[in-house]
Amino acid sequence: MQAAHTWTLVHFTPAGPVQAGKPTTVSFTILQPNGRPLTAFKRGPGPHTGVHLIIVRRDLSTIIHRHPPVTSDGRIAETVTFPEPGPYRVVIDAYPQTTGPVPNFQVFSTITVAGAYTPEPLPPFRASETVDGYHVTLHGTPHLRAIVPALLDFTVTAPNGKPAAFTPWFGALAHAIFFRRGSLDYFHTHVCAPGATGCTSVFGASRVTGTSAAPGRLKVGVLVPVAGTWRLFLQCQVGGHVITVPFTLHVS
Amino acid sequence: MSRRPLTLAAVAAAALLLPAAAWAHAALLKTFPAASTEVDTPPREVRLVYDEAVEPRFAIISVTDAAAHQEVDGAVHRSAANVDEIDVPLKHVREGWYLVFWRVISVDGHPVRGAFTFKVGPNPGPPPQFVIPSLSETATTPGLLTFRWLTFLSFMTALGLFVLRTVIARPIVARVSGTSLRAVSVAFWVALAVALVATPVYVLVATAQFALRSVWSVGALVPLMRVSAFGRGYLDLELLLGLFAAAAAVALWLDRPDRSSRSVAGLLSLWGALLAGGAALLAPGASGHAAQTAPRALALAFDWLHLAAGSVWLGGLVGLLVLWRGLTPATRLAGLTVTVPRFSNVAFVSVMALLGTGIGAALLHLPTLASLWQTPYGKTILVKAGLLLAAMLVAAVNLLRTKPALERGTSAAAAAALLRRLVGVEAVLVTGAVFAAVVLSSLAPPPKELASLGKPSAHTGPGPVASVVDVAGYRLELRVTPNKAAVSNDFSVQVTRGGKPVRGAAVIATFTMLDMEMPTQGYRLAEKSAGLYEHAAPALVMVGHWGLSFEVEPPGKQPFTVSIVDKANG
Numbered sequence: 001m002q003a004a005h006t007w008t009l010v011h012f013t014p015a016g017p018v019q020a021g022k023p024t025t026v027s028f029t030i031l032q033p034n035g036r037p038l039t040a041f042k043r044g045p046g047p048h049t050g051v052h053l054i055i056v057r058r059d060l061s062t063i064i065h066r067h068p069p070v071t072s073d074g075r076i077a078e079t080v081t082f083p084e085p086g087p088y089r090v091v092i093d094a095y096p097q098t099t100g101p102v103p104n105f106q107v108f109s110t111i112t113v114a115g116a117y118t119p120e121p122l123p124p125f126r127a128s129e130t131v132d133g134y135h136v137t138l139h140g141t142p143h144l145r146a147i148v149p150a151l152l153d154f155t156v157t158a159p160n161g162k163p164a165a166f167t168p169w170f171g172a173l174a175h176a177i178f179f180r181r182g183s184l185d186y187f188h189t190h191v192c193a194p195g196a197t198g199c200t201s202v203f204g205a206s207r208v209t210g211t212s213a214a215p216g217r218l219k220v221g222v223l224v225p226v227a228g229t230w231r232l233f234l235q236c237q238v239g240g241h242v243i244t245v246p247f248t249l250h251v252s
Numbered sequence: 253m254s255r256r257p258l259t260l261a262a263v264a265a266a267a268l269l270l271p272a273a274a275w276a277h278a279a280l281l282k283t284f285p286a287a288s289t290e291v292d293t294p295p296r297e298v299r300l301v302y303d304e305a306v307e308p309r310f311a312i313i314s315v316t317d318a319a320a321h322q323e324v325d326g327a328v329h330r331s332a333a334n335v336d337e338i339d340v341p342l343k344h345v346r347e348g349w350y351l352v353f354w355r356v357i358s359v360d361g362h363p364v365r366g367a368f369t370f371k372v373g374p375n376p377g378p379p380p381q382f383v384i385p386s387l388s389e390t391a392t393t394p395g396l397l398t399f400r401w402l403t404f405l406s407f408m409t410a411l412g413l414f415v416l417r418t419v420i421a422r423p424i425v426a427r428v429s430g431t432s433l434r435a436v437s438v439a440f441w442v443a444l445a446v447a448l449v450a451t452p453v454y455v456l457v458a459t460a461q462f463a464l465r466s467v468w469s470v471g472a473l474v475p476l477m478r479v480s481a482f483g484r485g486y487l488d489l490e491l492l493l494g495l496f497a498a499a500a501a502v503a504l505w506l507d508r509p510d511r512s513s514r515s516v517a518g519l520l521s522l523w524g525a526l527l528a529g530g531a532a533l534l535a536p537g538a539s540g541h542a543a544q545t546a547p548r549a550l551a552l553a554f555d556w557l558h559l560a561a562g563s564v565w566l567g568g569l570v571g572l573l574v575l576w577r578g579l580t581p582a583t584r585l586a587g588l589t590v591t592v593p594r595f596s597n598v599a600f601v602s603v604m605a606l607l608g609t610g611i612g613a614a615l616l617h618l619p620t621l622a623s624l625w626q627t628p629y630g631k632t633i634l635v636k637a638g639l640l641l642a643a644m645l646v647a648a649v650n651l652l653r654t655k656p657a658l659e660r661g662t663s664a665a666a667a668a669a670l671l672r673r674l675v676g677v678e679a680v681l682v683t684g685a686v687f688a689a690v691v692l693s694s695l696a697p698p699p700k701e702l703a704s705l706g707k708p709s710a711h712t713g714p715g716p717v718a719s720v721v722d723v724a725g726y727r728l729e730l731r732v733t734p735n736k737a738a739v740s741n742d743f744s745v746q747v748t749r750g751g752k753p754v755r756g757a758a759v760i761a762t763f764t765m766l767d768m769e770m771p772t773q774g775y776r777l778a779e780k781s782a783g784l785y786e787h788a789a790p791a792l793v794m795v796g797h798w799g800l801s802f803e804v805e806p807p808g809k810q811p812f813t814v815s816i817v818d819k820a821n822g
Binding site: 108146 | 292293314316318319320322347349351353373374375377379380381382383385740
């Protein structure tokens with residue numbers, strides 16, 4: 001058997017350990033199966049465009065989500081500051097400009113931040129979280145099952161007590177990024193603004209997406225591929241800045 | 253007498269549908285994991301379910317990741333629950349894409365190969381472009397065909413010669429003084445000796461192919477010869493031929509052809525030998541596909557009758573030539589006058605039996621009439637039928653001209669000379685027909701999914717497809733790019749009528765795998781620009797022949813369907 005021609009991640013930096021608290025350049029190139037750098041990515045109004053760079057610490061205590069620019073030679077670079085030491089998983093979610101139905105794929109890497117790593121246990125499920133003064137509440141106890149679609153119902157209240165007004169960020173009102181504890185399996189859905197195009201997420205044959213019918217309300221579509229404990233990072237733009245709200249979810 | 257040519261012409265026309273024994277290849281019905289799907293739990297094994305039992309000892313299942321690392325963790329074994337299923341255990345595979353490449357030997361001794369992919373999620377990574385090894389392995393290699401031909405030719409000739417010697421030509425010794433059948437007996441023993449040598453050699457050559465080893469590694473191959481049902485079947489044939497040889501020796505030793513009536517011992521030994529010979533004729537069918545085809549008894553009976561009739565005809569023709577040479581010029585004419593009419597009657601019955609069983613098998617195996625000239629299997633049937641047709645025309649001349657001339661006795665010498673030439677030609681043609689039959693029984697019959705596809709407008713691929721089809725006043729330009737298996741392909745149809753694009757039509761593309769049974773996929777093509785309907789999908793999930801049907805319904809008009817048979821490579 002011969003090795004297959006495949007998409008590969010090359011020239012990934014940093015190659016060695018980096019320092020916490022110092023700006024670090026994360027850069028890489030994606031090679032196409034024909035060996036040439038991938039330069040053409042999907043563009044448009046929706047979130048399914050370009051390259052998503054998502055970095056999580058192995059214990060899922062920290063997440064970094066960026067949309068770095070692509071240069072004409074296919075080199076992709078982003079400056080990132082790691083808050084804590086430890087091992088980080090790098091997920092590069094790419095949306096190549098192809099005519100085929102494969103909308104996106106992920107390639108993976110790791111970064112080690114020097115220093116003593118003390119993994120934090122995942123906090124238990126809490127229905128309410130407060131981040132930067134914003135109250136985010138998940139209504140009802142979610143009973144999630146693997147490969148069964150479900151909707152999670154959130155409300156977001158601004159520090160002044162009023163329902164938060166969302167402004168689209170990277171084509172969606174909210175991004176829901178899921179990582180599984182241990183294996184770090186990944187998937188990603190969106191809450192689309194009414195009438196938004198190119199926002200729907202597709203998993204296999206299922207279309208999974210969320211809606212926002214009123215200010216401060218978010219319905220997040222979930223289709224978890226395998227059972228286990230998952231960390232949901234809900235990201236939305238309110239009051240001019242992006243907040244990231246983590247939840248722990250149990251999937252049977 | 254005037255109706256005879258008509259009858260013969262009808263028979264000859266029917267011969268166009270004359271195939272050989274009903275042998276086919278194992279087809280993959282179902283796989284686990286299913287082809288081109290994603291599983292979120294790493295599978296512990298790969299399971300392949302065929303439409304008939306395959307030989308686990310010779311089966312190869314390779315499961316490799318994109319970097320070509322082998323993930324198989326143990327030997328291929330037959331499932332305890334299902335004899336048609338073979339399984340192979342896997343290592344603990346990681347997330348990613350996997351190529352399954354398999355090669356199996358059908359119970360009828362034909363190698364079949366295939367490949368498919370699956371992915372292990374939730375994050376399998378980007379889709380790789382696997383390099384799929386060659387899938388074309390056939391049982392029609394020159395070596396295999398030669399030995400198969402030699403085996404069939406020699407044992408069929410031997411059986412026919414025995415029938416000629418002991419039944420058809422036997423009276424000439426009593427009726428024409430100074431004649432003997434020694435030459436026919438010698439020819440019989442030579443043919444049987446060749447069969448006894450050719451059969452095990454054929455099994456050896458075939459086993460070498462099953463095991464992918466050199467024919468010369470005899471020491472390693474001999475223990476494997478009885479491992480496959482195919483090998484056992486042909487070694488049984490060898491055994492039965494040995495038995496036949498012993499019974500025939502006794503029968504010929506006891507036979508006194510100079511006495512027109514037979515002794516009881518002679519009759520018993522003759523029937524013993526004929527039974528042994530008849531049993532030998534059953535062996536190829538019992539080890540081949542006939543034994544797998546329902547209704548089994550009927551399929552086996554057809555197979556046996558087809559071979560028996562062919563043997564009597566072929567061996568009889570060879571016997572007539574031998575007899576010609578074996579008789580002295582003085583007795584030749586009288587000898588032939590006794591033999592030829594008797595043989596002609598037997599041969600006529602044989603040809604009818606060949607036709608009946610052949611047509612029956614053809615109806616079973618050809619899904620459409622067009623597959624007769626569009627598939628290698630159908631083409632071989634035509635070649636075989638053509639050779640037999642020519643042989644029958646020659647036989648008809650013998651039957652209608654030479655036989656009466658011999659019987660009348662006027663210009664009998666010229667008739668006898670003509671007969672010898674014609675019988676020689678006929679024997680060569682039938683020998684050729686046996687070769688065509690040998691090729692035919694080594695080819696896979698056309699897929700029965702062809703029948704559901706209708707008449708294809710074009711045969712396309714491998715490589716990008718650009719095909720123009722005119723139908724019902726419309727012109728369709730069909731494109732498939734890059735027309736490769738297991739990756740996404742763009743399917744597009746430009747529909748025009750009188751040079752103008754046809755807008756707003758409903759265009760549905762259906763994909764049917766022709767080499768293996770799997771669910772049909774259907775997609776609606778979206779109109780990308782005026783009259784241009786497109787869809788991109790990884791619909792060609794595996795290498796092989798695909799039936800692509802495009803159903804086009806122009807707004808407010810009658811729908812119509814265009815089909816192509818497309819070949820996609822890896």
